[in-house]
Amino acid sequence: MKQPTALIADDEPLLRERLRSHLATLWPELRLIDDARNGAEALELFELHQPQVVFLDIHMPGMGGIEVARALARRAHLAFVTAYEQYAVQAFEHGAIDYLVKPIDPARLADTVQRLRRQLDGPLPGGAALDAMLDQLAGRLGQRAEPRRWLQWIKASVGTSVRLIPVEQVCYLKAEEKYTLVAWEEGEALIRKSIRELAEQLDPERFVQTHRSVIVNLAHVAEVVRGVNETAELRLRGRGEVLPVSRSYLHHFRQM
Structure with a gap:
């Protein structure tokens, strides 16, 4: 069987390091390619390496995880990383995307790993169901989004x-x-x-x-x-x- 590959996209170096460490223990056969620090870099690295799994932070500088997920529809299995469990998690209840809450809980990550392993041979997330889930998630997160000053x-x-x-x-x-x-x-x-x-x-x-x-x-x-x-x-x-x-x-x- 081909060795599974994954990409971690998160703007927090410590979280990337901890997630890598936990995955090395829970999914030793998984090969982790270079980390991405933002959404644009995640797409660039995905295009270069074509990993099967992408762990996506929802809030990243510039292009966020939701926009990256739209670009990767039907191309990879996805797992979001979020610090907003109390109002974001409902969007995942019937979706094809898993989620992890910061800080990473190894037991919760173990459940996600098992689901992703089972999904590797199945259909990739995409279509109307994924779009609806991402729209719902974007709406929930938009209520708490901080205004940002863009380059003028x-x-x-x-x-x-x-x-x-x-x-x-x-x-x-x-x-x-x-x-x-x-x-x-x-x-x-x-x-x-x-x-x-x-x-x-x-x-x-x-x-x-x-x-x-x-x-x-x-x-x-x-x-x-x-x-x-x-x-x-x-x-x-x-x-x-x-x-x-x-x-x-x-x-x-x-x-x-």
Whole structure:
């Protein structure tokens, strides 16, 4: 039998370490790939390694666990990690996703491991039931969500001067070796912030990652052209560039 693999996505290093330690004891044959510190990194690592199981923290910087779960529908078995048992757990009662409450209880984790082992040969979670469960969970968590201040300006060197670029003028951002290219309405510039950092700081209602190396401003998208193997291309208003959309990020454009 193929060795099962799993990914842990959580922004708390101590929790990742403890979960790894408990899993090594409770599920020794499970191979844990690199940890993810946020939702965008979780999707990137999933695309790279294709693990069978993903342990997802619900609240992570930028893209949270619920949005990641939507992207991974029918592609992996999922287990949420939450600190909000008192009002979130009801959403899991009839769902195909398991949950763990922080701090991790080894006995509760042992139950989750047994269920995940049984599910490995079964159907992957997805469809209307999963969507309804995620909608219910998002609604419950939204009642307690803290307001967040998203990035409003990007500082970039342009020639001999430093520009403060309003984020609403940014068309897209693209990784360029050790830099990130910022393409905005008046030109282009290179900055030292990585795509991962920017994905955590930009408002996910306005900016979405379309590829491991690209973030796009939805307000500048003119057309989405579907491709093969659940991919797509984006055409931007007033620009000649065509930006890629990989299968991990195609869910952003299904309703467009």
